[in-house]
Amino acid sequence: MPFVTTNDGTSIFYKDWGPKDAQPIMFHHGWPLSSDDWDAQLLYFLAHGFRVIAHDRRGHGRSQQVDFGHDIDHYAADAAAVVAHLDLRGAVHIGHSTGGGEVARYVAKFGQPQGRVAKAVLVAAIPPLMLKTDATPGGTPIEVFDGFRSALAANRAEFFRAVASGPFYGFNRPDQPPQPGVVDNWWRQGMMGSALAHYHGIKAFSETDQTADLKAITVPTLVMQGDDDQVVPYGNAAELQARLLPNATLKLYPSLSHGMLTVNADIINPDLLAFIRS
Numbered sequence: 713m714p715f716v717t718t719n720d721g722t723s724i725f726y727k728d729w730g731p732k733d734a735q736p737i738m739f740h741h742g743w744p745l746s747s748d749d750w751d752a753q754l755l756y757f758l759a760h761g762f763r764v765i766a767h768d769r770r771g772h773g774r775s776q777q778v779d780f781g782h783d784i785d786h787y788a789a790d791a792a793a794v795v796a797h798l799d800l801r802g803a804v805h806i807g808h809s810t811g812g813g814e815v816a817r818y819v820a821k822f823g824q825p826q827g828r829v830a831k832a833v834l835v836a837a838i839p840p841l842m843l844k845t846d847a848t849p850g851g852t853p854i855e856v857f858d859g860f861r862s863a864l865a866a867n868r869a870e871f872f873r874a875v876a877s878g879p880f881y882g883f884n885r886p887d888q889p890p891q892p893g894v895v896d897n898w899w900r901q902g903m904m905g906s907a908l909a910h911y912h913g914i915k916a917f918s919e920t921d922q923t924a925d926l927k928a929i930t931v932p933t934l935v936m937q938g939d940d941d942q943v944v945p946y947g948n949a950a951e952l953q954a955r956l957l958p959n960a961t962l963k964l965y966p967s968l969s970h971g972m973l974t975v976n977a978d979i980i981n982p983d984l985l986a987f988i989r990s
Contacts, residue, residue: 713774713934716797718780718790724793725774729768730758735830735917736800737988739766740791742809742836743917744872744910745901746773749808752977753984760985765803767794769814771909773849773901782912784920788817804831809944810917812837820928832933833984836944839922840952850948857918864911873904875939879942882969894974918981926956933960934987936980938968961987 713721727747737757739750747766754764768775770790773781781790791814795803805823807815823829844851859944863871876898878884883895902910935957936952946964954962963983968976 715792718793722778723776723907724767724790728765730763734763737802738761738805740792740807740811742811743913744905748864748901756981772905777906782909783916784813784817787814787919791818794874801828802830806833806920808835813839816922816925820925831931834934836941841921842918868907872899881971881975895924930958933957933958936960938965938972940967943970
C-alpha cells in the first residue's frame with residue numbers, strides 16, 4: 713500500500729487514482745473516519761477524468777497510530793507531505809468537518825505559499841471555532857465535548873454506533889430512513905483508527921481557532937453545509953466562513969445533514985463538479 717513518511721517519522725496512507733496529468737482533487741476526511749468516507753466522490757470524479765487523492769489522517773484508518781501530533785498543525789503538515797510527495801499542482805482541496813479545518817490550515821500555511829492550490833471547498837467544516845466563547849456565542853459548550861471524551865473513553869464502539877445511527881446522517885429524523893450499511897461503514901472506519909488519536913482529536917476539532925486561516929485564503933472557496941447539521945451548527949460554521957473568506961461562495965442545503973456527502977451524494981457531487989469547472 714502507498715505511504716508517505718512525514719518529517720516526524722509518521723507513515724501516512726494515501727490513495728492516488730486516475731491520470732497523473734489530470735487536474736488533482738485531494739479529499740480530507742472528517743473525525744474519526746478515513747479516506748474511505750470519500751468513496752462516492754472518488755469514484756464520481758475519477759469517472760469525470762480527474763486525478764483523485766485521499767489520505768488517512770495520522771492515527772486514523774491505515775495510517776500509523778502514533779501517540780503524538782493529533783492537532784490541526786500536524787494534520788495540515790501531513791497533508792502537505794502527501795502533496796509534496798506526489799508533486800500536486802493546481803489542486804482542488806476538499807475537506808469535510810475536521811477535514812475542512814485541515815484544508816483551511818493547509819491552504820493558508822502551505823498550499824498558497826507554495827503555489828500548489830487552485831481552489832478549496834469546505835463541507836460542513838469546523839472553522840472558525842466550534843467551541844462556544846464570547847467571540848463565538850453560537851458555538852457548542854465545552855461540556856458537550858467533555859461528554860464526547862467521556863463516552864469515547866468508556867465505550868468507543870457504542871459511542872461511535874450512536875453517532876452514526878443518529879445525528880451524523882440525520883437518521884434520528886422521522887423523514888430520514890436509516891441506512892444500516894452506511895452506519896456500519898462509518899463504525900468500521902472509526903474502529904480502524906486509534907482511540908488515542910480520536911480522543912485527542914476532539915480537542916483539535918473543537919478548540920482550534922482558525923479565524924486567521926480563513927482570512928488568509930484568497931483562492932476561490934466553496935462553502936457547503938446542510939441547515940439540519942446536528943454536529944456542526946451551520947450558523948457558527950458555514951455562515952461565518954463565508955464572511956471571513958475573501959473569495960467565498962456559500963451554498964446551504966435545506967434539511968440536509970452533516971453526512972450529506974454520503975447520503976446525498978447525488979445532490980452534492982454535481983455542485984462540486986460545477987464549482988471545480990467554473
